[in-house]
Amino acid sequence: MTRTALVAASAVAALAIAAPTASATPHTVPVKKGHTSVTVAPAIAKALLSNGIAPIVTRxxxxxxxxxxxxxxxxxxxxxxxxSLTTNPLGGKILHKGGLKFTNVFNGRSLEVKNFTIDLNKAQLTGRVVGTETRVPVFKLDLSTANVKLTKHGADATNVTLKLTPEAAGALNTTLKTKVFASGLTIGTANTHPRF
Known part of the structure; x- marks a missing residue:
């Protein structure tokens, strides 16, 4: 074998070893516990209350x-x-209990969503509308503002910006008979701390 042919054969072998196999998949870990907090932007909290909309956290x-x-x-x-979460790349879903009920104190109408799911693959937070089996996207997750850290026992994502989806804004305005909600409205930020 010539020197040129030997170099070419070695290069092909090295590429074959380095190339990922088709069956390679991200590592998935089950989420066992943790907590997520949502902080409403002060201007939004003030706007809701001044329009008679009371946000109530449910157990x-x-x-x-x-x-x-x-x-x-x-x-x-x-x-x-x-x-469950995939660690490389970061993805998966984080499930929660509890909900958020919006009540229009001027007319008594209300809408509650509960059992939130953070879907990192779709960058959205969904919730089930109470009284139905319908799950709707509530917030779009803007991860460009987030700080994400992975550890051996969990993940921490802080300062995730929450933007109201068109579906949620429409449902809230229609049900509550108000015009205070708008698609893309920045509601606040979220910090989530799932543990493996």
């Missing part, structure tokens, strides 16, 4: 008051109950 979600830029606002924390 086992836990409401609390916090401040953003020295302004008071609402924070909701929900337990993570399951799901």
């Amino acid at each position: 086992p979600g836990k409401p609390s008051l916090t401040t953003v830029g020295n302004q008071p606002t609402l924070k909701a924390t929900y337990p993570v109950t399951g799901g």
